[in-house]
Amino acid sequence: MTTKKVGVIGCGLMGHGIVQIAAQAGFEVTVVETEQAFLDRGIARIEKSVQKLAQKAVEKGKKDADSAKKDAQATLARVHGSLEFEALKDCDLVIEAIIEDLPLKKDLFQTLGRVCKPEAILASNTSSFPITEMAEASGRPERVVGLHFFNPVQLMRLVEVVRTDRTDEDVFAAARSFGEAVGKTPVSCKDTPGFVVNRLLVPYMTQALLMLERGDASKEDIDAAMRLGCGHPMGPLTLTDYVGLDTTLYILEGWCERYPNEPAFEIPASLKRMVAEGKLGRKSGEGFYKWDGDKIVG
Ligand SMILES: NC(=O)c1ccc[n+]([C@@H]2O[C@H](COP(=O)([O-])OP(=O)(O)OC[C@H]3O[C@@H](n4cnc5c(N)ncnc54)[C@H](O)[C@@H]3O)[C@@H](O)[C@H]2O)c1
Structure with missing residues (x-):
């Protein structure tokens, strides 16, 4: 062929x-x-x-x-x-x-x-x-x-x-x-939800958001930990800002509805709240961080 x-x-x-x-x-x-x-x-x-x-x-x-x-x-x-x-x-x-x-x-x-x-x-x-x-x-x-x-x-x-x-x-x-x-x-x-990459990545981002909600560590420390401890190019909260909080929420909502018994699919309350407030990440200028184009400014 x-x-x-x-x-x-x-x-x-x-x-x-x-x-x-x-x-x-x-x-x-x-x-x-x-x-x-x-x-x-x-x-x-x-x-x-x-x-x-x-x-x-x-x-x-x-x-x-x-x-x-x-x-x-x-x-x-x-x-x-x-x-x-x-x-x-x-x-x-x-x-x-x-x-x-x-x-x-x-x-x-x-x-x-x-x-x-x-x-x-x-x-x-x-x-x-x-x-x-x-x-x-x-x-x-x-x-x-x-x-x-x-x-x-x-x-x-x-x-x-x-x-x-x-x-x-x-x-x-x-x-x-x-x-x-x-x-x-x-x-x-x-043909599985998220295939390989997103199936691993989206629950990882979810866990970082839940960690921040519980107050286990600050956003800067969570991100620094994954950059310096695991060699990731960016930490999970920067990554969520980069992907878009709305996109992340949309994917999670679809999965939670379709696969209600999969424990890895969970919607953090902060994600819903921030999307409702229009904090979509890099594209809206604010998510977990404040952005100017491609740069974090706050
Ligand atoms: N953005 C990402 O990072 C990313 C990564 C991997 C996969 N994807 C997937 O790729 C797909 C496209 O995402 P995107 O980010 O390029 O979206 P996009 O909004 O940038 O582009 C979609 C384009 O499709 C056009 N379109 C919509 N309906 C159409 C139709 N019926 N016929 C012809 N054109 C139509 C729109 O006019 C638009 O230009 C989605 O399924 C998304 O999940 C996105």
Whole structure:
């Protein structure tokens, strides 16, 4: 099974990165958005990022200016935007990267099942929803996988490749090969809540919040402990601010509702309260810390 043409749905934070790495790896990529303005914004982001990489390659002496420019142009020429799902009908692999909304994703998989060629592989980049539900909605569950990239897609080296009970072996193998072809290290996982990374990370963040609520240690000391004691690049409360308190709450609410007997899924009262107060972390300027852009200022 060879993948040549790739489709991506959604050209937001994750989608634009997936489009970029696929085009850089030589795939023809069609990206579908809901509105021209969103498409233009996503493609402009890709252009900026590709040009920055070309400039870096020249500065580091890896390429001369002429070949860097030509490579960047060739990458961008492989990116095609559309507002129509019909544009995906020739794609061998279609990756969904729309907002984290399960009913919307299921609707989309139903459309993809109708529009895409029968042998096409359909993948979701969801962080927290069961791939199985989208697979069933598509009408071709054996050809559906999870391809979970990490933010920022251009830099993070991991992709989680998720199989459901019904995913065909050759589909799973092709999805892993695609991950490798775009320069990532694939890890395989069953269709479980949060897969590998978020299943470990979100309960860890929860425990840090509960520790702070109990007054066991200050936020600065909890963060310093994990940075200096475990070598993490940032502590769990900085990380929660970085991810977004609303996003963290949304994931936990979904899991608590879906898996009420899983003790690792618990919603700290402080998380609910802070989200209600509009303290969403870095993006709102305040969470556990005060932020100015990417910097903690208080
Ligand atoms: N943000 C992260 O750190 C991260 C990391 C890993 C996975 N994810 C997952 O990736 C997915 C996308 O997240 P994001 O952060 O890129 O969101 P985003 O809001 O930045 O982008 C979503 C894009 O999808 C578009 N869209 C929405 N509905 C659409 C539809 N029906 N058809 C076409 N386009 C549509 C929106 O216009 C928007 O541009 C989510 O499932 C999220 O859970 C996010």
